[in-house]
Amino acid sequence: MAYNRFKWSLQFPILVIDTETTGLIPFKHEVISIGYAMVDKSETGEYTITSSDEIRCHPKRPEDATEKALEINGYTLEKWDSLGAISVEEASEKITSLMEQYQTAYWRAGFDFPMLLGFISQNGTLEQMNKTRDANKILDIPCLLPPAHFGMALKNAVKLYGKPNENPHCAKDDAIAAANVLITLLKMREKEGLL
Numbered sequence: 346m347a348y349n350r351f352k353w354s355l356q357f358p359i360l361v362i363d364t365e366t367t368g369l370i371p372f373k374h375e376v377i378s379i380g381y382a383m384v385d386k387s388e389t390g391e392y393t394i395t396s397s398d399e400i401r402c403h404p405k406r407p408e409d410a411t412e413k414a415l416e417i418n419g420y421t422l423e424k425w426d427s428l429g430a431i432s433v434e435e436a437s438e439k440i441t442s443l444m445e446q447y448q449t450a451y452w453r454a455g456f457d458f459p460m461l462l463g464f465i466s467q468n469g470t471l472e473q474m475n476k477t478r479d480a481n482k483i484l485d486i487p488c489l490l491p492p493a494h495f496g497m498a499l500k501n502a503v504k505l506y507g508k509p510n511e512n513p514h515c516a517k518d519d520a521i522a523a524a525n526v527l528i529t530l531l532k533m534r535e536k537e538g539l540l
Contacts, residue, residue, distance in 0.1 A: 355540065358385040358395065359484065360447040361527060362440075363519040364457045365418035367410035371463040374411070375404040375433075377420055379440050379461070380516025382524035383447070390535075392528040399517035401425050402436040405468075417514050437469035444477045452499045452523040454485035486523055489530035502526050 361382045368374030382397040451457045466474045503522050506529040510522035
């Protein structure tokens with residue numbers, strides 16, 4: 346198979362990231378929630394999720410948010426406050442620190458990574474953005490899928506390769522769901538000799 350012609354180079358632990366945003370346009374719409382799950386490989390070769398968390402912050406420009414995005418992710422000022430929302434500057438610093446340390450993986454790398462770069466460039470420092478952009482090795486999880494499943498939505502991939510996600514559009518739960526799919530796909534690719 347054509348997709349099997351090279352080996353994947355991975356650095357563990359891998360930080361699986363998902364975002365919730367106020368819309369779909371980087372630099373216009375904002376990240377309001379960043380979920381992450383850490384996938385590690387033990388000395389015996391077992392893949393596990395070792396930790397997970399979520400960073401929430403309020404948008405600086407709520408007037409730019411689309412109604413659909415807020416409906417999907419359930420954002421309200423009161424809800425985010427009750428869930429421990431922090432400032433966008435603190436959120437930028439926290440996610441930048443993690444992204445600098447670990448290889449990152451995304452279910453939608455073409456969306457989440459540009460949204461995070463926009464978020465960091467608007468709320469962090471230039472140094473944070475440059476370090477994050479330059480140091481990051483990105484794994485687009487769907488690239489590990491068999492060719493017949495390329496382009497599959499996370500909700501469908503979870504049914505085939507993961508564990509049920511009972512709270513979709515929650516960044517932490519989506520990151521955990523993507524991490525579970527990643528673990529299954531890593532095991533498959535390992536059996537094929539690609540890792």
